[in-house]
Amino acid sequence: MKEKLEAILKNEFGYSTFKTGQKETIESLLAGKDTLAILPTGTGKSLCYQFVGKYLKRSVLIVSPLISLMQDQVEQLQFNGEKAVVALNSRLSFAEKRFVLQNIASFKYIYVSPEMLSSAEVLSALGQLEIGLFVIDEAHCISQWGPDFRPEYLNLGKIRKKLHRPLTLALTATATSKVAQDITTSLGLSQTGNVIRYPVDRSNIYLGVQNFANEQKKLDYLLALLPKLAGKGIVYFSSKKKADEINDKLVTKGFKSAVYHADLELTERFLVQQQFLNDQLDVICATSAFGMGINKPNIRYVIHYHMPNDLEAYVQEIGRCSRDGRPGIAVLLYEPSDLKRQEFLIEKTLPNSQQIKYFIKHQELLQNFASEETQLLARLLANGYRKDQIETLVKKRQTERNDALQKMYQYLKTGSCKRQFIAQYFGDKIENVHSSDTCCGADQAPPLEKLGLLGESVVRADGKKEQDYREILQQLFKET
Amino acid sequence: MDYGSEKWLLYFSESQPRRPAVIRQLLSNHLTTSALFWGRAYGLLDIIALPLDVNNFEPTLDELCQKKLLLETSKGICLTVKGRSRVEELKNKHQFLREPAFFNGFDLKGWEKQFYLLVQVASELSYQNNKYFAITNDLKAQQLFKNWFRRYGKTTLLGEITTSLTDFLAHEPELNAQLFCEQLTGHGRLGQTKAQLAKSYQLQIAEIEVGWRDLCARYAKYLLDQNFELAKLVMPYKRLTNLPASTEKTYSLFLAGKSIEEIADLRKIRKSTVQEHLLNVAILANDFPRERLLSPKIKKQIMDFFASCPVLDWKFQQLHESYPEISFFEYRLCQIERIIASERKA
Numbered sequence: 001m002k003e004k005l006e007a008i009l010k011n012e013f014g015y016s017t018f019k020t021g022q023k024e025t026i027e028s029l030l031a032g033k034d035t036l037a038i039l040p041t042g043t044g045k046s047l048c049y050q051f052v053g054k055y056l057k058r059s060v061l062i063v064s065p066l067i068s069l070m071q072d073q074v075e076q077l078q079f080n081g082e083k084a085v086v087a088l089n090s091r092l093s094f095a096e097k098r099f100v101l102q103n104i105a106s107f108k109y110i111y112v113s114p115e116m117l118s119s120a121e122v123l124s125a126l127g128q129l130e131i132g133l134f135v136i137d138e139a140h141c142i143s144q145w146g147p148d149f150r151p152e153y154l155n156l157g158k159i160r161k162k163l164h165r166p167l168t169l170a171l172t173a174t175a176t177s178k179v180a181q182d183i184t185t186s187l188g189l190s191q192t193g194n195v196i197r198y199p200v201d202r203s204n205i206y207l208g209v210q211n212f213a214n215e216q217k218k219l220d221y222l223l224a225l226l227p228k229l230a231g232k233g234i235v236y237f238s239s240k241k242k243a244d245e246i247n248d249k250l251v252t253k254g255f256k257s258a259v260y261h262a263d264l265e266l267t268e269r270f271l272v273q274q275q276f277l278n279d280q281l282d283v284i285c286a287t288s289a290f291g292m293g294i295n296k297p298n299i300r301y302v303i304h305y306h307m308p309n310d311l312e313a314y315v316q317e318i319g320r321c322s323r324d325g326r327p328g329i330a331v332l333l334y335e336p337s338d339l340k341r342q343e344f345l346i347e348k349t350l351p352n353s354q355q356i357k358y359f360i361k362h363q364e365l366l367q368n369f370a371s372e373e374t375q376l377l378a379r380l381l382a383n384g385y386r387k388d389q390i391e392t393l394v395k396k397r398q399t400e401r402n403d404a405l406q407k408m409y410q411y412l413k414t415g416s417c418k419r420q421f422i423a424q425y426f427g428d429k430i431e432n433v434h435s436s437d438t439c440c441g442a443d444q445a446p447p448l449e450k451l452g453l454l455g456e457s458v459v460r461a462d463g464k465k466e467q468d469y470r471e472i473l474q475q476l477f478k479e480t
Numbered sequence: 481m482d483y484g485s486e487k488w489l490l491y492f493s494e495s496q497p498r499r500p501a502v503i504r505q506l507l508s509n510h511l512t513t514s515a516l517f518w519g520r521a522y523g524l525l526d527i528i529a530l531p532l533d534v535n536n537f538e539p540t541l542d543e544l545c546q547k548k549l550l551l552e553t554s555k556g557i558c559l560t561v562k563g564r565s566r567v568e569e570l571k572n573k574h575q576f577l578r579e580p581a582f583f584n585g586f587d588l589k590g591w592e593k594q595f596y597l598l599v600q601v602a603s604e605l606s607y608q609n610n611k612y613f614a615i616t617n618d619l620k621a622q623q624l625f626k627n628w629f630r631r632y633g634k635t636t637l638l639g640e641i642t643t644s645l646t647d648f649l650a651h652e653p654e655l656n657a658q659l660f661c662e663q664l665t666g667h668g669r670l671g672q673t674k675a676q677l678a679k680s681y682q683l684q685i686a687e688i689e690v691g692w693r694d695l696c697a698r699y700a701k702y703l704l705d706q707n708f709e710l711a712k713l714v715m716p717y718k719r720l721t722n723l724p725a726s727t728e729k730t731y732s733l734f735l736a737g738k739s740i741e742e743i744a745d746l747r748k749i750r751k752s753t754v755q756e757h758l759l760n761v762a763i764l765a766n767d768f769p770r771e772r773l774l775s776p777k778i779k780k781q782i783m784d785f786f787a788s789c790p791v792l793d794w795k796f797q798q799l800h801e802s803y804p805e806i807s808f809f810e811y812r813l814c815q816i817e818r819i820i821a822s823e824r825k826a
Binding site: 071268272274476 | 592602607613616649668669
């Protein structure tokens, strides 16, 4: 069996060894056990279900919360030569959706948004399929106690029943024990299920925090740090405007930098992502829209210009660093007004009592609004939540999110080991806590040299001669 | 003031005062009956839904008036002599949309995706490579392309794409062709984003955007005009009708012989809404059967009343005082008919 699995891994995916937790998860599924796998970021969670799909030669249905993540996964599979793959989500036109549903049996990997899965039409088409594996990606969304609560995720238990309880895999990188328990119960996995848990810690990533008195000092630090860093990296922002502004500064200073956020058209997002993957860019100034599904093993640094809202998001985002196992560095930059900004953002992404009252009376108007809080309201109403239930839920979410933000704040202020702090938060036991000065540090210069991350200045004048447009056309279309 | 603001001069006329609100509504695809009516009267229906940002439109016009490029009158805004010569300069120096009709006649965004994909697939095929990330996941574009490719094959694809792009771009200013090609993605070559190009050519992003869309649209038209097989990939992006779905429903009931009252009843909408829908069709479609709604007698009364008055200066209130039995709907229909007749004469 062992050799057989490794042979498939080599032949189908081109890897010679499994990464942390992959094999255990695959074996658990092949033994017919429903499985919740909590695997650290960067361990190739999607390989687990792709592998099982290939092995069982049956369709795999994957519920995924984010359209961009779905698209990335579809692209990755297509790139690897798997053409029978489709994403069923709101981006499809009516005609495209009908085409996909009529031909559903011809797809091996079907990605679906939870909203789409709640539709009777989609469910009945999927009901005709013999599903080899039912996957819930980012399964922490199932939990009311998870950071990205999505009401439709709560229906997945019922939907699983309607699909005749297929073999199920719930995947997440970050789940506290409370969240994990909630996932297995909601999906009805608790009796027969298997929970595979690996610590979220990524020991090869140095965890740094720098505090500043004001934003100017923070900016100066960033501009001084970047040229010293070897390799490519990401700088995360909570504001698109700030990402644009700093990217402009970096480009003017000669960095090969580009910006990535939701305002970019899809083709431009594709281009920036591919330029980065192909090492044509040194740094990306991004919002959290960037990075889900990005598999670039040699990202050497992840800098947060703004703090994220919770440790789950932070761990996910820094998890994109050094997936090849070599040393990498995560630095969180903080100045006092950052905390207020995040508090404001949290408040803004939840509907207030006035909005709840208004939109309950005018539900038909909700479709005209695309903001996060109105979308949440629309989803809650579509799922039959009443006014009092919505108010209670929103209040609870507000408290939970503020608590999570406070934890994030404690992380950046703690004087003891940052790695230990994260482990405790997720309930992980890690052994070699704070073994050396390459573990973590606050308000001190990161040990770049020791980590092998001290680079020559990446700032350089670009001497490349521009190609004439005729040469571009000649390069594009090779004469045969 | 930059080119970005001065581009609005292109939509004004020296001889005809125009209302800014109408232009804004047309550009932003906010098609009220009044906007459509005046759009037709100004000969500006081609600009419906042009991909231009109309934020700050009116304040910018104020600035253009202060610079004496535009002149505000009681009937609307006119281009000044200085404004007209600036328009000529702009047309020589800058990117502007030379095929505006393409934007409301075709789904340009859809065609853009198709075009990106077409170039990428052709490029990768010419290197015999089939392992690459597709530039778009758009199912329609992918499906249309697959069907086209099955029918015409690799030789036609590569032959036509190189010939058509080379010939088409040969007639473009060098810089426009350069900016266009730098945005293309294919084998071993990733396109530049608009922001990247703006930085390296020291242009504004808006200008790069307009240039790209203009060339995309005109390349599509070139394929159609020159009868390339690739034109079959453009045709599916042609919009069958410019009418919104609800107007279309009203119109088909009307063509089926239903009266305004019957349509209102059947569709559970107000009579005035039915009338608005029908006026919209009358403005957009030259073959609208006006005679069914406008009797020869009423038409003659209106025409005689306004005998010596230019059609755009007609006032309903004046007519109403002499002929209270004539409705605004009939008055407007007659006015539309006159505008279309004068367009034909011109």
